[in-house]
Amino acid sequence: MTANGWLQILFFLAVILAITKPMGLFITHVFGGERTFLHPVLRPVERLIYRLTGVDESREMRWTEYAAGVLLFSLVSMLLLYLIQRLQGVLPFNPQELPGVDSSASSTGFVASAFNTSASFTTNTNWQSYVPETTMSYLTQMAGLAYHNFASAAVGISLAVAFIRGVARRESGTIGNFWVDFVRANLYVLLPLCFVFALLLVSQGVVQNLRPYDTAKLVDPQTVEVERKDAAGNVLTNPDGTTQKETQHVNEQTIAQGPVASQEAIKMLGTNGGGFFNANSAHPFENPTPFSNFLEMIAIFAIGAGLTYTLGRMTGSQRHGWAVLAAMVVLFLAGLVTAYWAEARGNPILTRGGVDQSASAVQSGGNMEGKEVRFGIANSVLFATATTDASCGAVNSMHDSYTPLGGMVPLTNIMLGEIIFGGVGSGLYGMLIFVILSVFIAGLMVGRTPEYLGKKIESYDVKMAMLYVLIFPLLILAFAGVSVISPSFGSSQLNNAGPHGLSEILYAFTSATGNNGSAFAGISANTLWYNTTIGFATLFGRFMMIVPVLAVAGNLARKKVVPPSLGTFPVTTPLFSTLLVSVILIVGALTFFPALSLGPIVEHLLMSAGKTF
Amino acid sequence: MKNLITATLMTIVTTILFGLLYPLVITGLAQVIFPDKANGQLIKRADGTVIGSRLIEQPFSSPGYFHSRPSAAGAAGYDAGASSGSNYGPTNQKLFDRVKADVEKLQADNPGARLVPVDLVTTSGSGLDPHVSPASAEFQVPRVARERGVSEDEIRRVVATHTEGRQFGFLGEPVVNVLELNLDLDEKMPMRK
Numbered sequence: 001m002t003a004n005g006w007l008q009i010l011f012f013l014a015v016i017l018a019i020t021k022p023m024g025l026f027i028t029h030v031f032g033g034e035r036t037f038l039h040p041v042l043r044p045v046e047r048l049i050y051r052l053t054g055v056d057e058s059r060e061m062r063w064t065e066y067a068a069g070v071l072l073f074s075l076v077s078m079l080l081l082y083l084i085q086r087l088q089g090v091l092p093f094n095p096q097e098l099p100g101v102d103s104s105a106s107s108t109g110f111v112a113s114a115f116n117t118s119a120s121f122t123t124n125t126n127w128q129s130y131v132p133e134t135t136m137s138y139l140t141q142m143a144g145l146a147y148h149n150f151a152s153a154a155v156g157i158s159l160a161v162a163f164i165r166g167v168a169r170r171e172s173g174t175i176g177n178f179w180v181d182f183v184r185a186n187l188y189v190l191l192p193l194c195f196v197f198a199l200l201l202v203s204q205g206v207v208q209n210l211r212p213y214d215t216a217k218l219v220d221p222q223t224v225e226v227e228r229k230d231a232a233g234n235v236l237t238n239p240d241g242t243t244q245k246e247t248q249h250v251n252e253q254t255i256a257q258g259p260v261a262s263q264e265a266i267k268m269l270g271t272n273g274g275g276f277f278n279a280n281s282a283h284p285f286e287n288p289t290p291f292s293n294f295l296e297m298i299a300i301f302a303i304g305a306g307l308t309y310t311l312g313r314m315t316g317s318q319r320h321g322w323a324v325l326a327a328m329v330v331l332f333l334a335g336l337v338t339a340y341w342a343e344a345r346g347n348p349i350l351t352r353g354g355v356d357q358s359a360s361a362v363q364s365g366g367n368m369e370g371k372e373v374r375f376g377i378a379n380s381v382l383f384a385t386a387t388t389d390a391s392c393g394a395v396n397s398m399h400d401s402y403t404p405l406g407g408m409v410p411l412t413n414i415m416l417g418e419i420i421f422g423g424v425g426s427g428l429y430g431m432l433i434f435v436i437l438s439v440f441i442a443g444l445m446v447g448r449t450p451e452y453l454g455k456k457i458e459s460y461d462v463k464m465a466m467l468y469v470l471i472f473p474l475l476i477l478a479f480a481g482v483s484v485i486s487p488s489f490g491s492s493q494l495n496n497a498g499p500h501g502l503s504e505i506l507y508a509f510t511s512a513t514g515n516n517g518s519a520f521a522g523i524s525a526n527t528l529w530y531n532t533t534i535g536f537a538t539l540f541g542r543f544m545m546i547v548p549v550l551a552v553a554g555n556l557a558r559k560k561v562v563p564p565s566l567g568t569f570p571v572t573t574p575l576f577s578t579l580l581v582s583v584i585l586i587v588g589a590l591t592f593f594p595a596l597s598l599g600p601i602v603e604h605l606l607m608s609a610g611k612t613f
Numbered sequence: 614m615k616n617l618i619t620a621t622l623m624t625i626v627t628t629i630l631f632g633l634l635y636p637l638v639i640t641g642l643a644q645v646i647f648p649d650k651a652n653g654q655l656i657k658r659a660d661g662t663v664i665g666s667r668l669i670e671q672p673f674s675s676p677g678y679f680h681s682r683p684s685a686a687g688a689a690g691y692d693a694g695a696s697s698g699s700n701y702g703p704t705n706q707k708l709f710d711r712v713k714a715d716v717e718k719l720q721a722d723n724p725g726a727r728l729v730p731v732d733l734v735t736t737s738g739s740g741l742d743p744h745v746s747p748a749s750a751e752f753q754v755p756r757v758a759r760e761r762g763v764s765e766d767e768i769r770r771v772v773a774t775h776t777e778g779r780q781f782g783f784l785g786e787p788v789v790n791v792l793e794l795n796l797d798l799d800e801k802m803p804m805r806k
Contacts, residue, residue: 007783049630053622054615065616072620080624133694147632179619186631198639199646205668208643208651213694216655216665219795220673224689254694255666257653261643262636279686279696282738284668285653290785346731347703354716356728356748363746364786369708369735370698373682373744376786397738398698407703500702522700603704612706 001344002359005378009336012294012382013329016301016421020325023302024309030188031161031181031310042187049183060174063554066162067547069178070155074543077151078122084144085114085136094137095212101135116531121145123542124152124423126267126274126393126517127508127534129526133256133277138210145274146263153270153303154185156425159546160307161185161314163429166553167453168315170561175553189303190269198265200295205288208261215252222250260285268299271423273393273517281383281396282372293379293396300386300394304421307428315453319572324431327577331420331584332389335409339381342406343367349610367406370398381406388413391423393517400495400504400520404607407520408600411507414514415596416588417472423515429549435571436465436552438583442569451568454561461555464548471544472513473591479509479533480595489529495522498613499606503599508534513541656796664796669693670741671792676722677760677804679745679753679772681791682732683715686740699736723756744788747776761802771797 029036050057061069085101088094101114113130120127121144130136136145158181165175202208228236228244236244260276264286267274281287281296305325312321344366346357359365364376371380380397387394388410399410413420419431436452440462443450450457483490483505494501500520507520512534519525525534570576643651654667665671670681672691684690685699701708715734730748750772758765775794778787 004779004783011783045630049623049626052626053619055619055623069616069620072616073623076617076620077624077628080628131695131697133696142636143628143632146636147628150631151627179623182623183627186627191631191635194635195639199642202639202643202647202651205650205654207653208640209653210640211652214653214655214663214666216663216669216671218671219664219792219799220671220675220678222672222674222689224672226688248689250672250689250691253665253669253671253691255653255655255663255669256694256696259636259640261651262639277696277739279698279739279741282698283696284670284739284741284743288668290780294784349704349709350712350731353709353713354720354728355712355731355734357731360748362751362787363730363732363748365731367703368731368737369701369703370738371735372737372739372742373732373746374742374785374788379785395738398700400700400702401698401708403703495700496702496705498704500704503702520700520702521698522702603702607704612704612709 001340002378005340008378009382012297015298016305019298019302020305020309023306024313024321027189027303027306027310028313030184036188038188038192046183046187053179055177055179057177057180059177061177062173063175063550066175066178067550070159070546071543073182074122074155077148078118081121081144081148082114082118084140085117088137088140091137091139093139093142093210095210096137098135098137101130111526111528112531112535113526116535119535119538120517121148121272121274122152123515123538124156124270124272124391124426125512125515125538125542126272127512127519127538128274128517129531129534131278132275138258141263141276142259146266149263149266149270149272149274150186150190153190153266153272153424154182156423157185157189157303157307158182158425159549160425160428161310163432163549163553164311164314166556167432167455169557171559172557175550175557190266193269194262194265197269197295197299198261201261201264201292204292205284206261206264206292207257207285208259209257210259211257213257214255216255218251218253224248224250264296265299267394268296268392269303271300271304271390271392273387275394281394282398287396290374290379293375293383296394297383297386300390300392301421303424304390304427307425311428317453317572320453323572323577324435324580326574327580328420328431330577330581331416332385335389335413335420336382336385339385339406339409340378342403343377343381345403347403348608349612352610367401367403370401372396384410385413387518388516389418389420389422391418391426391514391516393511395518398521399507399518400522404600404604407503408596410518411503411510411600412588412592412596414510414516415592416584418514418516419584426515433465433468433549433552434580434584436461437469438576438580439569439571441583442579446567446569448567451562451564453571454564455556455559456562461552464552464555467548468545469587472541475513475537475540476506476509477595479513479537480506483509483529483533493524493527493530495524496613499599499603500613503603506595506599509537512537515542656792665792667790667793668743670737670743673791673795676756678795678798679750679757679791680733682742682745683711683734683736684740685736690740693741696739696741698738698740723752725755743790743792745791747787747789750776750789750794757798761798761804763802767802768798771801
C-alpha cells in the first residue's frame with residue numbers, strides 16, 4: 001500500500017461525493033417532469049417517441065401494470081437480441097464475416113450461448129460466456145448488446161424512481177408510468193452523459209470505428225511452442241498424460257477493432273459491464289490510460305450515488321438520503337481496504353521463487369498476475385471493489401488471479417446484494433429493502449409498530465422484503481451446489497483445482513443471480529449446462545426480485561402518513577446508518593459464511609502454508 | 614395486449630435511436646476529431662505496412678530487445694484478436710511452474726541479475742499490456758546494452774524518453790512503452806549483425 005495509492009482512492013471518493021447532489025437533483029427534475037436545460041433539444045424527441053409508440057404520458061399505473069410493462073418490454077427486447085445474434089451472419093456491419101451465434105460451425109454442438117447472452121444482457125448482468133472479438137459482429141455489439149446496456153439500465157432507474165414514489169406518495173393507487181420513466185431515463189440521463197463520456201474516452205485512445213481487424217507485421221517474429229489440438233479443438237495428449245506440443249512461427253498480429261467507445265460509455269454508466277473485448281476494461285483499447293480508468297470508475301458509481309440524493313429529495317427527508325449514502329460509503333471502504341491490503345502483500349509463494357513484489361518508486365509491486373502495469377495495485381482493487389459494489393461487472397484486472405482474500409472482497413460485495421451504491425436503480429431499491437428490514441428490527445427491539453418515513457411497515461411489506469432477501473441466496477446456493485456435485489454438470493470446466501475451483505463456481509452463480517456479470521473467468525462457461533443454468537439464474541435474479549419490490553412500492557403508496565412520535569425510530573441519524581450496515585452484514589454473513597469458508601478462506605490458509613494445487 | 618404492442622414499438626424505436634444512431638454519430642465525430650486515436654494508434658513503416666499499435670503489446674524475445682510481459686492472449690500469446698488473462702488462481706501449480714521457468718530464464722539471460730520485478734513474470738489482465746514497469750526496464754538494460762554494443766547509460770537515456778510518469782502527476786503508475794522503446798532503439802542504435 002502506497003501513499004499515492006491512498007491519494008488516488010481518496011480523490012475518487014471525493015469526486016463521487018461531489019457529484020452526488022447535482023446528479024441526484026437532475027434525476028429528481030427529470031422524473032418530476034420538470035424542465036431541464038436539455039429540454040429544448042430532447043423534449044421534441046421525447047414527444048416523438050410517445051407518438052410513435054402510442055404512449056399517453058399523463059396516464060399513471062398501478063404497481064401491477066407497471067410490473068407488467070417491465071416484464072413485457074424485457075421479453076420483447078430479449079427476443080430481438082436473440083434474433084440479432086442468430087442472424088448476424090446475414091446482417092450488415094459485419095466486416096469479419098462472423099457467422100450467427102450458435103450456428104452449426106460450433107464444434108461442441110449447441111451450447112445455448114445466444115440464449116445465455118440474451119438473458120444476461122436483458123437483466124443488466126452482462127455475463128459473457130463468449131469471446132466477443134471472435135463471436136459478435138459490430139451490429140450485434142451496437143444494436144444488440146450496447147442497446148441493452150441502455151435499456152436494462154433505464155429499467156433499473158425507472159424501478160428505483162417508482163419505489164421512491166411509493167415511499168413518498170400518500171394514499172395513492174399509482175406509482176408512475178413505466179414507459180415514460182423508461183424513455184426519460186434513457187433520453188435525459190443516460191444519453192447525454194454517454195455522449196460526452198464516449199468522446200472523452202476516444203480522446204484517451206479508446207477506439208471507435210467500423211473497420212475490419214488490422215494485421216500487423218511483428219517487429220521481432222517469434223517461434224513458440226503451443227499445445228497440439230485436433231480438428232474439434234481438443235488438446236491432444238501423449239500416452240503418459242502430458243500434452244502434445246508443436247512449434248509455431250508467429251510473424252503477424254491480428255488487432256481487433258470496432259465501435260468501442262460508444263459501448264464503453266454506456267457499459268460503465270449503466271453498470272452493465274459487458275466488455276467489447278474479452279479482456280473487458282483491462283484491454284488497452286477499452287481502457288488505455290489511468291484517466292480513462294478513473295472516468296470509468298466514476299461512471300460506475302455516478303448514478304447510484306445520485307439516486308440516494310433523489311431519494312432524500314423526493315421523500316422530503318434529505319438527511320435520510322445522506323444516511324443511506326453514509327452506510328454505502330462505510331461498506332465500500334471496508335471492502336476496499338481489505339482488497340488493497342491483500343493484493344499489495346502479493347503472493348508469498350512467488351516471493352520465495354525469486355520475484356520482487358515490493359512496492360517502490362519504479363514498480364507498484366504486489367500480486368500483478370492478471371493486472372495491468374498502468375493501473376498497478378491501487379487502481380485494480382479500486383475498480384474491482386467498485387464494480388462489485390455496484391452491479392457493474394466490468395473488470396480492469398482478472399479477479400480469478402487475485403489472492404484468496406483479495407478475491408473474496410468482490411465475491412462478498414455481490415453476496416451482500418450489490419447495495420453499496422449498487423447497480424443503477426437496482427442498488428437503491430435493494431438498499432431500501434434492507435432499510436425496511438432495519439426499521440422492522442428496530443421496531444421489534446422497542447416493541448413498537450415500525451414506521452418508515454411516516455408509513456407503518458406491516459406484515460405484507462416485511463413478507464415481500466423477506467422474499468427479496470431469501471430468493472437471492474437460495475438461487476445461488478442451489479445452482480452452485482448442483483454444479484459442484486458432478487463433473488458432467490460443472491466441475492469439469494474449471495481452470496483451477498482445489499478450493500479455488502469451488503470459488504470459481506460460487507462466483508459464477510453469485511455474479512449471475514446478482515446480475516453483476518464479472519467472473520472468476522477461468523471457468524469455461526460456454527457449455528450447455530452453464531449457459532442454461534446461468535441464463536436462468538440471471539432471469540430469476542432480476543425478475544423474481546423486481547416483483548416483490550414493486551409490490552412493496554405499491555403497498556407503501558397506498559398508506560396514510562402517521563405523524564412521528566417519541567417511539568418512532570429516526571432514519572436520518574448515524575445510529576440508523578450503523579444499524580443498516582449491521583443488518584446487511586448479518587444477513588450476508590449468516591447466509592454465505594459456510595460457502596466462503598470452504599472457498600477463499602481455506603485457500604488463504606493453504607496459500608500461507610505454501611500449498612499449491 | 615395494448616402493453617405488448619407498446620413494448621414492441623418501444624423496442625424498435627429505441628433500438629434505432631440508441632442502438633444505431635447513437636454509436637454511428639459517435640463514430641462520425643470520433644473519426645473527425647480524433648482520427649488517429651479512434652483507429653487504434655497504429656504504427657506504420659514508411660511503405661504503409663502496419664507493424665503494430667502503440668497501445669498493444671507485442672512479443673519480443675531477441676536479446677537485443679527489451680522484452681514485454683508474458684501473455685495469455687490466444688494459444689501462442691500476444692493475440693490482439695483474442696485478449697485474455699491466464700486466470701490462474703493464487704494457489705495454481707501451473708502459475709508457479711510458469712513463473713519459476715521465466716525467473717530462471719531471465720536470471721540466466723541477465724547475468725548478475727537479482728530478484729525479478731513482478732510484472733516481468735506475470736501475465737497481464739488483457740494479455741496485451743503494452744507496458745512494463747521502470748523496474749522491469751532497468752532489469753534488462755545491461756543485456757540490451759551488451760547486445761547493441763553501447764553503454765548502459767546510453768540505453769538508459771533512451772528508456773527515460775519512453776518512460777511515462779503518472780498521468781496528471783498522480784493517476785496510475787509509471788510505465789515504459791516496450792514497442793515504442795524498441796523501435797526507437799532500432800533507429801538510434803541498431804543491433805550489430
